[in-house]
Amino acid sequence: MNAKITGAQAMVRALELEKIETVFGYPGAAICPFYDALLDSDLHHVLTRNEQGAAHAASGYARASGKTGVCIATSGPGATNLITGIATAYMDSIPLIAITGQVASDLIGSDSFQEVDITGATSPFTKHNYLVKSAYDLPRVFREAFYLAASGRPGPVLIDVPVDVQAQLLVFNYPETITLPGYKPNRMISETEKEKLYELLRQSQRPVICAGGGIISGHASESLIKLLSRHPMPVITTMMGIGSVPCDHPLYLGTMGSHGTFAANFALHHADLVILAGARVGNRAMGSAAEIARKAKIVHIDIDPAEIGKNIKAHLPVLSDARLALDAITAFNLKMDISQWLDQIESLRERQHNWPPEPVYKNSIYPPLLLRRLGEKAGPEAIITTEVGQNQIWAANHYPIRKPRTFISSGGMGTMGYGLPAALGVKCACPDKTVIAVSGDGSLQMSLQEMGTIKQQKLPVKILLLNNNRLGMVHEIQSLKYNRRYSQVFLEENPDFQQLAAAYGFDHAFLSDNKQIDPALDRMLESGKPYLLECRIDPHEPTLYPLRKE
Amino acid sequence: MNQYHLSVLVNNHPGLLSKVSGLFSRRNFNIESLAVGIAEKPGCSRMTIVVNGDEAVVDQVCKQLDKLIDVIEIEVLSDQDSIQRELLLVKMDASPENRSEIIQIAEIFRAHIVDVSHHRLTLEITGQADKIKAFLDMLEPFGIRQIIRTGLIAMSRS
Numbered sequence: 001m002n003a004k005i006t007g008a009q010a011m012v013r014a015l016e017l018e019k020i021e022t023v024f025g026y027p028g029a030a031i032c033p034f035y036d037a038l039l040d041s042d043l044h045h046v047l048t049r050n051e052q053g054a055a056h057a058a059s060g061y062a063r064a065s066g067k068t069g070v071c072i073a074t075s076g077p078g079a080t081n082l083i084t085g086i087a088t089a090y091m092d093s094i095p096l097i098a099i100t101g102q103v104a105s106d107l108i109g110s111d112s113f114q115e116v117d118i119t120g121a122t123s124p125f126t127k128h129n130y131l132v133k134s135a136y137d138l139p140r141v142f143r144e145a146f147y148l149a150a151s152g153r154p155g156p157v158l159i160d161v162p163v164d165v166q167a168q169l170l171v172f173n174y175p176e177t178i179t180l181p182g183y184k185p186n187r188m189i190s191e192t193e194k195e196k197l198y199e200l201l202r203q204s205q206r207p208v209i210c211a212g213g214g215i216i217s218g219h220a221s222e223s224l225i226k227l228l229s230r231h232p233m234p235v236i237t238t239m240m241g242i243g244s245v246p247c248d249h250p251l252y253l254g255t256m257g258s259h260g261t262f263a264a265n266f267a268l269h270h271a272d273l274v275i276l277a278g279a280r281v282g283n284r285a286m287g288s289a290a291e292i293a294r295k296a297k298i299v300h301i302d303i304d305p306a307e308i309g310k311n312i313k314a315h316l317p318v319l320s321d322a323r324l325a326l327d328a329i330t331a332f333n334l335k336m337d338i339s340q341w342l343d344q345i346e347s348l349r350e351r352q353h354n355w356p357p358e359p360v361y362k363n364s365i366y367p368p369l370l371l372r373r374l375g376e377k378a379g380p381e382a383i384i385t386t387e388v389g390q391n392q393i394w395a396a397n398h399y400p401i402r403k404p405r406t407f408i409s410s411g412g413m414g415t416m417g418y419g420l421p422a423a424l425g426v427k428c429a430c431p432d433k434t435v436i437a438v439s440g441d442g443s444l445q446m447s448l449q450e451m452g453t454i455k456q457q458k459l460p461v462k463i464l465l466l467n468n469n470r471l472g473m474v475h476e477i478q479s480l481k482y483n484r485r486y487s488q489v490f491l492e493e494n495p496d497f498q499q500l501a502a503a504y505g506f507d508h509a510f511l512s513d514n515k516q517i518d519p520a521l522d523r524m525l526e527s528g529k530p531y532l533l534e535c536r537i538d539p540h541e542p543t544l545y546p547l548r549k550e
Numbered sequence: 551m552n553q554y555h556l557s558v559l560v561n562n563h564p565g566l567l568s569k570v571s572g573l574f575s576r577r578n579f580n581i582e583s584l585a586v587g588i589a590e591k592p593g594c595s596r597m598t599i600v601v602n603g604d605e606a607v608v609d610q611v612c613k614q615l616d617k618l619i620d621v622i623e624i625e626v627l628s629d630q631d632s633i634q635r636e637l638l639l640v641k642m643d644a645s646p647e648n649r650s651e652i653i654q655i656a657e658i659f660r661a662h663i664v665d666v667s668h669h670r671l672t673l674e675i676t677g678q679a680d681k682i683k684a685f686l687d688m689l690e691p692f693g694i695r696q697i698i699r700t701g702l703i704a705m706s707r708s
Binding site for chain 2: 119120123124127128131148180181182183304305306309310
């Protein structure tokens with residue numbers, strides 16, 4: 001194969017060789033050679049309505065499938081529109097390739113039309129990025145980029161290709177080997193670490209495992225469940241770790257943190273040994289890291305050395321792939337006597353059984369009930385995405401998640417407008433699964449235009465809209481912390497979402513009676529079309545429910 | 551707060567310097583100085599970065615730097631086990647009356663005179679930070695017009 005092809009053809013061929021089937025993007029002048037070459041390929045391209053939607057869709061695709069997502073945009077505003085999606089993927093360690101067109105090489109630096117320094121702009125939140133100056137570099141750059149995005153701690157990699165480089169001819173050779181002397185992605189628990197960990201476990205009377213997003217991205221969920229059956233101990237998750245153990249697992253106590261469960265936070269605060277696995281414990285997950293580290297021994301298992309010791313002091317750092325480390329613990333010949341601790345935890349769980357309390361507000365839907373029923377009806381294979389705000393917390397706390405990669409949410413960045421485009425990406429990755437975007441009226445309108453993409457692609461994505469005509473989470477914060485001085489949280493002139501759904505060709509329904517939840521959900525789930533189920537939520541419905549007093 | 555000297559081997563890619571300096575600013579790390587030049591390996595540069603902070607900060611600096619794909623190797627150099635040098639150029643007011651005195655000071659510090667005119671004298675000195683500071687303290691009363699320093703470079707012994 002010594003015939004010359006264009007840079008654009010090389011880009012398409014590289015995507016094919018990386019076994020990419022679906023890409024998400026939006027064309028423009030500086031990426032036109034690529035889009036021209038795309039016509040001669042079997043790659044499925046999903047045209048979103050905004051580049052940000054393409055980045056989020058690729059990220060949803062990656063989270064659901066475990067494969068690398070790909071998004072494409074033109075130079076300048078196309079590239080900057082990707083930024084929120086790239087940063088969202090970076091914060092949640094999602095493997096993503098962003099391909100951007102750039103102005104012609106000889107115009108770079110002259111502030112030419114639609115020029116922006118996108119490699120400079122994205123440096124803080126990409127794992128790596130490239131500005132390709134010669135078409136001959138394209139095969140190596142694509143090979144490296146896909147390797148970097150998916151290996152070690154995954155993350156987004158951006159490739160910026162000037163329009164003339166896309167047109168330049170090259171002899172295409174896709175490299176088999178990769179030379180990156182500064183990159184050490186593979187980490188494995190050492191014998192010394194194993195010995196120390198064994199000793200800590202042996203001495204512990206109140207251990208708890210805290211599972212983060214690394215369990216899911218590291219395919220370590222099965223290993224964690226095996227560990228729990230061999231050495232039973234309580235397990236809690238961060239929001240990113242939801243799904244790493246089934247929600248009905250007898251040892252699972254729920255999520256930790258400011259919006260987590262009482263039992264999970266109790267276990268964390270009373271443990272004498274906390275095993276953090278693939279969790280970076282951000283401030284939302286662990287506000288009192290220093291205090292917890294004072295009371296308990298902290299074992300921190302992470303594949304990224306920079307996470308260990310960053311947010312919490314670790315007594316035993318374990319630089320390792322989570323799966324390998326958990327398997328090592330499972331293999332321990334260990335006799336732990338923690339029955340007292342398990343009894344204590346069990347009694348907490350019983351108290352939690354009456355949680356959340358009965359609904360208070362009339363003529364509106366009770367979100368905990370709605371989400372629990374939805375989960376029961378949709379089944380363990382269904383995948384939900386969330387936006388950010390109250391809808392995210394209600395979904396995280398009340399929708400029963402049984403499997404990894406079925407709860408797709410922007411954890412680190414907290415990006416509103418993520419859920420809907422992510423859901424369309426999820427549906428592209430898993431066409432046979434039920435995909436539901438749990439939304440609020442504020443966040444839905446941040447990516448509303450992607451309803452058009454869903455319609456065009458004939459994707460039967462379901463939108464569960466929790467409508468309280470306001471920015472509910474900020475409203476709740478202002479209610480609790482700002483003495484009910486409500487500032488700029490009212491969306492009173494919301495569109496009629498029923499008419500809007502009809503305009504986009506969605507089936508739709510409105511729900512305000514808790515007694516009608518079951519039939520309404522049945523109709524939504526049975527519909528073979530895109531569907532919007534709008535639920536009226538009382539403006540004062542909180543996410544933080546008090547635990548019932550005994 | 552201590553001072554740490556990092557010797558960092560990097561791929562000499564365009565944009566790398568901005569990635570390194572950007573990392574310091576967004577992670578809220580404090581750079582005292584940064585010196586960079588080509589290394590013995592083709593296509594590679596070596597940076598000497600002087601960082602202020604406690605041990606935990608320097609640990610994070612190293613780990614975050616190491617995550618940059620173009621960073622190949624990082625070495626934290628201690629004062630005892632490393633050779634440290636900095637180059638200073640200093641342009642002095644030098645009238646006929648005090649010129650010889652400045653030259654005497656320069657001789658004591660083994661500095662070189664690199665440029666001279668009727669009213670100016672430019673000196674060059676190489677050394678460690680304390681030597682350079684002492685030199686500048688001595689020159690100060692004569693009137694310093696301009697100074698330029700390379701920033702510290704450092705190399706491990708043997």
